[in-house]
Amino acid sequence: MKRLCLITLVAVALPAFADRLPLPADTPASFKTECGSCHLAYPPALLGAADWRRVMATLDKHFASDATVDTVQKQEISAFLEKHAGKSGTAPNVAGEPPRISKTARFVRKHDEIPARFWRDPRIKSAANCEACHTHAAAGRFSEHDIAIPELRE
Amino acid sequence: MKALSALCLLLVSLAAQAETPQQIRQAYSAEAAGQQAGFTASAKRGEAFFRQRFNQNDKMPACTSCHTDQPVNAGQHAITGKAIRPLAVAANAERFSDPAKVEKWFGRNCKEVVGRACTPGEKADFVAYMSEVR
Numbered sequence: 001m002k003r004l005c006l007i008t009l010v011a012v013a014l015p016a017f018a019d020r021l022p023l024p025a026d027t028p029a030s031f032k033t034e035c036g037s038c039h040l041a042y043p044p045a046l047l048g049a050a051d052w053r054r055v056m057a058t059l060d061k062h063f064a065s066d067a068t069v070d071t072v073q074k075q076e077i078s079a080f081l082e083k084h085a086g087k088s089g090t091a092p093n094v095a096g097e098p099p100r101i102s103k104t105a106r107f108v109r110k111h112d113e114i115p116a117r118f119w120r121d122p123r124i125k126s127a128a129n130c131e132a133c134h135t136h137a138a139a140g141r142f143s144e145h146d147i148a149i150p151e152l153r154e
Numbered sequence: 155m156k157a158l159s160a161l162c163l164l165l166v167s168l169a170a171q172a173e174t175p176q177q178i179r180q181a182y183s184a185e186a187a188g189q190q191a192g193f194t195a196s197a198k199r200g201e202a203f204f205r206q207r208f209n210q211n212d213k214m215p216a217c218t219s220c221h222t223d224q225p226v227n228a229g230q231h232a233i234t235g236k237a238i239r240p241l242a243v244a245a246n247a248e249r250f251s252d253p254a255k256v257e258k259w260f261g262r263n264c265k266e267v268v269g270r271a272c273t274p275g276e277k278a279d280f281v282a283y284m285s286e287v288r
Contacts, residue, residue, distance in 0.1 A: 039234040063233070064213075066265060129235030 021045060022140030024084050030073040031080055038065070039128045040137055042101060044084035051099035052081035058098060063128075102127035114152065123149060175243050175250035175285040182278035193275055200283025203276055210269035217267060225287050244288045250281055 021043035023032075032041050044052065056078045059067045069077065101107055107127075118124055123132055130137040135148045147153050179195055186193040204225065207216045213232045214220060220238055221229040226245040229238035240246045250256055260280075264272040272280075 037236075038231055039236050065233075066262060125230075125235030126233060128233070131237070132235055 019142040019144070020140055021142060024080075026080070028076050028080055030069070031077050034067070034069050034073060034077065038067070040130045042130075043140060044081045045086040046101045046104065046106070047081075047086060047099055049082045049085035052078070052085050054099050056081065063098070118149070118152065121149070172251050173253055175281055178250050178253055178256055179278055179281040179285060181253065182274045182281060185274035186278050189273075190275065193278070195275075195278035195282040197279070197282040197286045200279035200281070201287070203280055204283060208268050211267055214267050217263070219267070225284060241284050242287045243285050250284060256281070 023041060023043060027041070035041050047055070055062070056074060059069065059074075102111075111127075119127060125132065130142070133147050133149050133152060134142045135146050136143075183193060183195045186195075204217045204221075205223070209215045219232045221241050225242040226240050228240055230236070231238060239248075241249055243249050256277075260272055260277055264270065264276075
């Protein structure tokens with residue numbers, strides 16, 4: 001029984017270690033069109049449920065943009081985000097105000113070796129722009145082995 | 155057989171929902187003509203509007219901030235860096251084919267960049283320019 005638990009735990013933890021965060025199969029089209037047109041349709045596991053609730057409650061002031069969606073889509077997207085939100089341990093509870101994926105412990109830990117000037121590089125522009133470095137981010141692959149910016153590949 | 159006919163009908167009706175940039179331009183023109191007799195959409199005015207600097211938003215002073223000076227080119231979101239497919243119909247056949255989507259983005263972008271809602275005339279001109287530019 002103990003062994004089974006261990007195997008299950010390893011299986012659950014593996015995708016995180018492999019930096020694979022594909023969008024869940026039940027991702028609604030509204031999430032991809034509403035959230036994915038200005039930035040990557042971020043994997044919901046990157047924030048906790050409480051963080052997503054805060055994001056969805058302040059869409060009219062979404063990082064200085066009005067990203068309001070209609071009521072039906074808001075419900076659909078909220079339900080989806082909360083269902084697949086990160087559990088404590090994979091996504092921290094404290095993500096700043098408003099919640100920023102780039103302020104989560106996981107993000108900070110994974111990017112702590114990136115010199116500040118790269119975040120201002122015109123090819124990158126913003127920490128929101130995952131695809132600038134992670135070529136396969138849209139497919140949920142964030143491996144550090146296929147970074148698009150040559151200087152960051154070492 | 156009945157199911158097949160129903161499916162065919164559904165597909166036909168779905169296809170009929172996709173509108174052309176011409177139809178969307180006409181709808182906005184008709185709305186504008188209701189406010190201003192004799193209104194005709196102008197691609198030239200649309201281009202001037204596209205290039206105008208509204209300076210309401212530091213990061214996005216004009217449409218060109220994200221869509222570049224040439225709407226046939228791919229753009230880049232001024233803040234997030236996300237790639238944006240071309241606005242010009244000549245370069246991206248999906249543009250201006252879904253009235254709800256067009257209305258949504260005029261709503262968002264006019265508020266953010268122009269600082270107010272766009273008028274039906276401005277929208278008609280804009281669609282005219284994007285349909286004709288090459």
